[in-house]
Amino acid sequence: MVSMQLFDSERRVIEAAERLAATLGSDSNHTVAAAAMDTAGRIHEAVNVYHFTGGPCAELVVLGVAAAAGAGPLVTMATAGDRGRGLIPPCGRCRQVLLDLRPDVLVAVLTDDGPTLQPIRKLLPDAYFFPHADARRIVRFNKRYYEAVATARKTTTIRYDDPIALGPAIFLFEDEETHRTLNGTVIGVERDRLDRLTAEQARLDGFMSVEELNKGLQGHYPGLPADAEVDVVTFTVEAPDAGSDTQS
Known part of the structure; x- marks a missing residue:
């Protein structure tokens, strides 16, 4: 697994979890800290409650803390252990809960190359999906696309190995202060081959030509094969003044 470049906001989530974990250690009932960021950039923090009956992990407690604060969907989560253990991955139960309730969250994991973020779906492959979770979805965009999306000049996005669900979603512009x-x-979500995309699809995605689109995709997905199967995602957007500050 290769480490990816982290945004400053994502680093703040990791730092918050590690900072809170550093305050633990005197009470064996609280040994793990979690931090999670919502779409407004607020960071919510919590610790686990250890108990032999299966007291909740820090990841589950922070879900409740965020919900109590009216956070809505969470975009990034990190968990750290006490006594200098650093970042630790979520257990299997937490992975299933996160996948069901916050299916678009990115989770911090430690690799040989340092901290990186993984979509929760990749931490629990071939998983069961709870059909009635009714989770609000998130679609991520580079911050440079905000004006194009807000003014409906961009109504399509091309994704590779990044499943997007039909229906309402919060469009999140990453690394936005x-x-x-x-x-x-x-x-709409339609599967197509990269080398079969048309000039019209490129234009709707905000590019001047197929060549420009391919260059942009290669920048976002290094090593993307020319014949890769990609998802052509079409969307509509509400006026910014009606929805830009909505978090629920």
Whole structure:
């Protein structure tokens, strides 16, 4: 697993978890700290409650803390152990809960190359999906696309190995200092081959040509094969003044 470049906001989540974990150690009932960021950029923190009956892990406690604060969907989560253990991955139960309730969260994991983020779905492959979780979905965009998406000049996004669900979603613009978001709806997801994309699809994705689109995709997905199967995702968006600050 190769470490990816972390945004400053993502590093703050990791630092918050490690900072809280460093305060633990005197009470054996609380040994793990978790931090999670919502779409407004707020960081919520919590610790585990150890008990022989299966007291909740820090990841589950922070879900409750965030919900109590009206956080809505969470975009990044990190967990750290006491006594200098550093980042630790979520257990199997927590992975299943996160996949069901916060299916678009990125989780910090430690690799040989340092901290990196993994989509929760990749931490629990071939998983069972709870059909009634009714989780609000998130679609991530580079921050440079905010104006194009907000003004409906960009109504398509091409994704590789990044499943997008149909229906309402919060459009999150990553690495945005003001944490601007838009409310939108994914109205179509069609599978196509990268080398079969058309000039019209490139234009709807905000590019001037197929060649420019391919260059952009290669920058986002290094080593993307020319014949890769990609998802062509079409969407609509609400006016920014109606939905840019909505977090629920």
